[in-house]
Amino acid sequence: MKDEKVNFKLQSSEYANLWILDSGITFLNHGSFGACPKAVLRVQQELRSQLEQEPINFFGRAWEPLIDNARSKLSEFVGADSEDVVFVNNATTGVNAVLRSLTFTAEDEILTTNHEYNACRNALDFIASRTGVRIVIAKIPFPIESPQQLIAAVMERVSPKTKLALIDHITSQTGLIFPIQQLIQELQQQGVDTLIDGAHAPGMIALNLREVGATYYTGNCHKWLCAPKGAAFLYVQRDKQPEIRPLTISHGANSPRTDKSRFQLEFDWMGTDDPTAYMCVPEAIAFMGSLLPGGWDELRQRNHQLVLEARQLLCQSLGVLPPCPESMIGSMAVVPMPTASENRHFMSVHDELFDKFGIQVQVVPWQESPRLLLRISAQIYNTLEQYAYLAKALSQLAEDWGEGR
Structure with missing residues (x-):
């Protein structure tokens, strides 16, 4: 695969324009530093x-x-x-x-x-x-x-x-x-x-x-x-x-x-x-409490449900099992990375996802197997389609790694 970023147009959430996030980036890492809305x-x-x-x-x-x-x-x-x-x-x-x-x-x-x-x-x-x-x-x-x-x-x-x-x-x-x-x-x-x-x-x-x-x-x-x-x-x-x-x-x-x-x-x-x-x-x-009719309760539940659906999608795509029960998840979830990634540095995986696919997501080194974890976040500006795109990107990278690239 070429080093330049892969172009892929994703459908934006109806709430995305309330933030100044770069529309060219698939931003799945709200958890690291948050993102402040324009109004605030x-x-x-x-x-x-x-x-x-x-x-x-x-x-x-x-x-x-x-x-x-x-x-x-x-x-x-x-x-x-x-x-x-x-x-x-x-x-x-x-x-x-x-x-x-x-x-x-x-x-x-x-x-x-x-x-x-x-x-x-x-x-x-x-x-x-x-x-x-x-x-x-x-x-x-x-x-x-x-x-x-x-x-x-x-x-x-x-x-x-x-x-x-x-x-x-x-x-x-x-x-x-x-x-x-x-x-x-x-x-x-x-x-x-x-x-x-x-x-x-x-x-x-x-x-x-x-x-x-x-x-x-x-x-x-x-x-x-x-x-x-x-x-x-x-x-x-x-x-x-x-x-x-x-x-x-x-x-x-x-x-x-x-x-x-x-x-x-x-x-x-x-x-x-x-x-x-x-x-x-x-x-x-x-x-944030004004965005949905049910206020903060509905917002938290929406984000929770979205991250559960995203986790399920990614686990199925990668052929891995969810590492914890749903009851222990809020608006972030971790998915074990495929075995093809085990010998790769976590920042190199992060950078490949960002530079080749325009995806901003947290890649976490862990103390034992699985050695690399993928941490996704779900905020109201995210859509399930974005996580499907992440799954496709990971599948492509796994193929590249398997070919020794």
Whole structure:
């Protein structure tokens, strides 16, 4: 096959024109960084114009009411009290803020899993190098047959030394929804606090943090909520807030104000930056919730159904079995790559799909067979025809690889 991109005209979703995504690209990777709708970007640009027209007035008067409003609307959406929520740039920052704030010793253990996001695993390793805390890895099988396998794998690694568990709500590599509420309950019974990396959860699945019960929870707003890049949140249980500090210590550390908690005073102002991504969260929630008659519930169900149909199509085309039950999938799904790809680097497969076929999709290296995973995302701008095109492209690549090209 020639190296130039293969031309293939796909029928667009009726919602595709609400985004500025390149119409020449088959974009099946909403999960990595999200995509912000035009309407939300327009609101952000208006806010940025206000900021630059009168920076002193914006930061001195307009900024705090806008942040408080955004926090209130977001807290309502994720089922939390607004007093327990602060904004951060991304979920990785939220994880780091908690880990850097807590005290660990060489006698302690932090429990995580082999599905943990690489950036957060690096944060754990950094904390271990500074404090001597032992990082314990629960090996979650994959492919997996049931959530109970996952719970058993985590709980059998708990010990009297386990001080904290860092667990994904929805894994990045394998697209699995963990049974997080049951896990938290069982860990709490063992006296273990929980830090939940919910990077993908807000907007993909219904979320009620009061019911979830995590000690600490962080999630992105720029992925499935479709807010601008750089909008995320950190939730901390009220009694734990005094010990959690932001990564940047600024004016809030000695503010004389008593109308807000030290937790919010410190996180809300960490120096001059562009806060407009946070301020656009209410617009993103309202806009995405307005696209279908059934609001967010219908949107989540539509995306879920689309990704299940796409997974089935790809598995049939590739001759592979689905690696997890449907109940553990939200709006992302993973499909094992064909054996012909096993000796290829994951980025070379990604680049071939992009350069030859104009397909943007996540190719994931895995620790054991299958060595390569294909992670697809489903957002309202996607169509089943796009995944059929992906299946054809993979079939063509498999033929090329089999010929040693």
